[in-house]
Amino acid sequence: MERASRAKQVTFMDGIAARLRHARTTVKPEQPMRGAPDFWRAFDWTPEERIERFQANWRSVGGHTERVADLDAAGRFIAERAEELGARIIVRQDQPELATLGLEAAVPQAEVSVWNSDGDVYWKARAAEADIGVVLADGALAYTGTVVVRSAPGKGRSVSLLPTVLFILIPAERLGTRLGEALVPMDEAGREALPAGVHFISGPSRSSDIENDLTIGVHGPGVVYALIVG
Template sequence: MSKQQSHQEWLAELELKSKKKQESFMNGIASKLNRPRVLEKPAHPYRGAPDFWKEFTWTPEERMNQFTLNIEAAGGHVVHLSDMENVRQFITSKAAEMRASRIIRQNQEELAWLNLESDLPNTEITVWSDTAETNLRSKAAEADFGIVVADYAAAYTGSMVVTSSPTKGRSVSLLPTVLIAIIPVERLMTRLGEILVHFDGNENERLPAGIHFISGPSRSADIENDLTIGVHGPGIVYALIVDDFKPIPNLIK
């Protein structure tokens, strides 16, 4: 018998011993539970969410109420506004109240509608860009406010979905002290499944660089459950739900 055959027989013997130990272990558990062992794989007749959950939906009012309850339970704030003019007034008022000296926003046309530079001339406002500027992340880390337009929101979990791209840096929503996320009311869904279907089946090159689910301020706890807010992200989050998501007429250039 060759050395290779001897080695293979030894491995086979080890495998047999291992299986016997597994068998004994599983039989012991079944005996203690006083029931026979399950020897066949369980059937999985469903793939993904069941039909009843796919059909589950809330009315617009219910979505608004549940989203607000969930975000506020996590320590965030929800403000329902009628149009982008009211969004502009809210942001400028909050910036004055909190003495924000630095703001960074995504390079989105909808945020340009706000024309914040005209109302906050003494505030440094940075627009994220796809240029090779190396200090954008530093500016985001130093910013008092980060402003984004959410791609979607889910009422059932109280989550905002923010994607990233070369002109929508993830640092804008992850690094500033305060995050302000604008949510057009038509993007507020009932379930996460209604949102994920927009990304399902896409080729890798068509997927966003990042898909971020934000359900309130950053929260972290150590092994003793001492909760700390704002360690790994914004400590204050405002979700601004807007009914009329259109340009502000008197600010259109």
């Protein structure tokens, strides 16, 4: 059976090579270098450049972004948008920084739920019916316009994946330049330190896998705000 399986593999690969009109490669290619080259590891932007590049990249894929002075200003911004949207349900992560936003008082017409704070609530369903989700970024990367959100008991992934509109708060000091700045520390910390999920968000949900028709909001929030704080 093993010989027959390997023979089928050879026939399959030979067929691909024939269609590509070149000889089949049978020697493993050399790989003189692994990982990012030294010049890329040293590449960096100033804090202001990071903010400008992040915002430009984020907007280029249909995201909204603002820079606010502090968490109080972020809370007011979210409250204003919630009133415009007529939001009735808001779900936020259970983070001390997000508690200072004061959304309960600022958006009295909405029910503000704190993730995993009540054992009687089916939280995935609550996130799915929420008009707005609010999360705190663990990091962000300017070169690709990407936000990093790690899962934890008080930071359920559903908060960033299921609501109609998502607000991501990014402390300015957590905004880096390159993707490696987020990946290397996780690799160095080891498997045991990894959370259940690490999510890289680069704007609103975009899907074109159905007849190449670009659709917004199929696999996640269709409207995403990135608020750079500080």
